[in-house]
Amino acid sequence: MARVQSAIRRYTRLGSSSPKENILKCCGIELDKKSKKVIADGNQVGLTPKEFDILKLFLEEPNTVFSPKDIYSKVWGEEAFGTDANTVAVHIRHLREKIEIDPNNPRYIKVVFGQGYILENAGD
Numbered sequence: 001m002a003r004v005q006s007a008i009r010r011y012t013r014l015g016s017s018s019p020k021e022n023i024l025k026c027c028g029i030e031l032d033k034k035s036k037k038v039i040a041d042g043n044q045v046g047l048t049p050k051e052f053d054i055l056k057l058f059l060e061e062p063n064t065v066f067s068p069k070d071i072y073s074k075v076w077g078e079e080a081f082g083t084d085a086n087t088v089a090v091h092i093r094h095l096r097e098k099i100e101i102d103p104n105n106p107r108y109i110k111v112v113f114g115q116g117y118i119l120e121n122a123g124d
Helices: 002-015 049-060 068-076 084-099
Strands: 023-026 029-032 037-040 043-045 109-112 116-119
Touching: 023 049, 029 049, 037 084, 049 068, 049 084, 049 116, 068 084, 068 116, 084 109
Parallel strands: none
Antiparallel strands: 023 029, 029 037, 037 043, 109 116
């Protein structure tokens, strides 16, 4: 019994990743990195891989303003060029349509005029 308890103790301290590390929560949104599930306001939401990565970026750094070029380079993994800002805008619009109650009046991902997008952490 002592050997089993010792093995479990070593596993949890050294070898396992905590389930909390895989789950990002903010503002009523919960994102599970392992299972790729997103829950917004208690409802499971189906996202494309790029939408998931954009939301993950915002949840990892709430209250941070990301320019469209920053988002493109971090999510797509390459340098952004002229029309890539439009690509980001379209993906964010689709993401808002899936996680917002009223996409035209967003509660989560907001625009900072002339700078980019932010996920405001309203007291979470």
